[in-house]
Amino acid sequence: MSAEYKSNQSMDQVQHIQGVTTHTRRGAHRNAFRYSVDFLMLDPEAAGTTPRLFSRNRFNLAAVHDRDHGGIIGEGQGAPWAREVLAQHGLTSEVTLKLLTQPRWLGYGFNPVSFWLAYHDDDLLAVIAEVSTPFNDRHSYLCHAEGFAPITRETQLSKSKRLHVSPFQEIKGGYDFRFDIRPDQIAIQILHRNGEEGVMATLSGQCQPLTNRGLMRASLRRPLGGLRTMALIHWQALILKLKGARYRTRPTPPTHEVS
Numbered sequence: 001m002s003a004e005y006k007s008n009q010s011m012d013q014v015q016h017i018q019g020v021t022t023h024t025r026r027g028a029h030r031n032a033f034r035y036s037v038d039f040l041m042l043d044p045e046a047a048g049t050t051p052r053l054f055s056r057n058r059f060n061l062a063a064v065h066d067r068d069h070g071g072i073i074g075e076g077q078g079a080p081w082a083r084e085v086l087a088q089h090g091l092t093s094e095v096t097l098k099l100l101t102q103p104r105w106l107g108y109g110f111n112p113v114s115f116w117l118a119y120h121d122d123d124l125l126a127v128i129a130e131v132s133t134p135f136n137d138r139h140s141y142l143c144h145a146e147g148f149a150p151i152t153r154e155t156q157l158s159k160s161k162r163l164h165v166s167p168f169q170e171i172k173g174g175y176d177f178r179f180d181i182r183p184d185q186i187a188i189q190i191l192h193r194n195g196e197e198g199v200m201a202t203l204s205g206q207c208q209p210l211t212n213r214g215l216m217r218a219s220l221r222r223p224l225g226g227l228r229t230m231a232l233i234h235w236q237a238l239i240l241k242l243k244g245a246r247y248r249t250r251p252t253p254p255t256h257e258v259s
Contacts, residue, residue: 022034037222091118
């Protein structure tokens, strides 16, 4: 990830990423899709002016709520949780947090993955990938280089898979994360390694200041936000089922929140 992103960004500079997400499944039941998606990049601890159609912790056309992030789904603690996780794992230097997430639209939200980004000055030191599932489970993966060295776009960070995300994938193998976030664009890759049954997921897009016009345009092009995301997840599940992929029942989720 680039070190160019400025850690002193204020709330009146929330970034809107009108991006694209792709998933490519390998193996016996190949499948691929590409969808447009809206993410926001914000300072979760800052106060300031925002577009009229965006709010923090209250209803609006688009909103980001602390309770949706940092802990149990619907009972999140927001930024204090992220800071506690970082401190527990040895990142004791002063850091600035950013949250990269999909907002709620008209009160409803579902985020398959959000990202907490921890900066010291302009260096990215750690990322917490907060993974949520339609089964109302969540597990987070703390990604950092050895000794919390700065993460660059060339850095590959690997974690073992812990959470049942899809009924058509096993809880085996691991994830390889790559992050490339710049002032004007982002590119994130997550490769699930599981022999011949791996999945590559990407998120990419241009960063622009959040505006009322941008929010209105997004609500018309990609209506209903999280509901649309949930509908697309079930649509892709149906496609895999019709292709003959094995359905696996949900196992007991991990008891620990972060690995």
